[in-house]
Amino acid sequence: MKKVTAAIIIKNNLILIAQRGKNEKLAGKWEFPGGKIEANETPQQCLKREIKEELDLEIQVGKFFDESIYTYPxxxxxxxxxxxxxxxxxxxxxxxDEVKWVSINEIETFDSAPAxxxxxxKLKGEVQ
Structure with missing residues (x-):
C-alpha cells in the first residue's frame, strides 16, 4: 500500500484545494495538495517537499488530521x-491546473479525488 500525504491549509477561514493536471492520474479531480512518501522520509518531510515542488510554497506542518484508505484500480x-x-x-x-481557496460550505461541491x-x-463535520 502506497503512503501519500495531504496538506490541509486553512487561511482566513478558506481551505486550499488543487485541481489535478490534465496529464496526471485523476485529471480534473480536486484534492488537498501533497504526494507520495519517499523512502526514509517522514510524512511531515514529504509534505514540505511536495508542497514546495508542486506549489512553490514553504509550509509548517501542524497536527495530524486523519487518514483515508482507498483502493484505486x-x-x-x-x-x-x-x-x-x-x-x-x-x-x-x-x-x-488550478488552485482555489474555498469555504467549508463550498468544498463538497467540487469533484474531489476519491481518497x-x-x-x-470529516473536515466539514469538524469545522461547522
Missing part, C-alpha cells in the same frame, strides 16, 4: 492528512 493508498500553514512564498503551479472525499466530509 492501480492499487491501494493510505492518505495521511495534516494541517499546515504557509510560511513563505506565492503559489506557482507545476502539476496542478480525499472522506477527509472532506
Amino acid at each position: 492501480n492499487g491501494k493508498i493510505k492518505l495521511l492528512a495534516y494541517f499546515a500553514e504557509i510560511v513563505n512564498g506565492d503559489i506557482k503551479l507545476s502539476v496542478h 480525499d472525499i472522506l477527509l472532506v466530509q
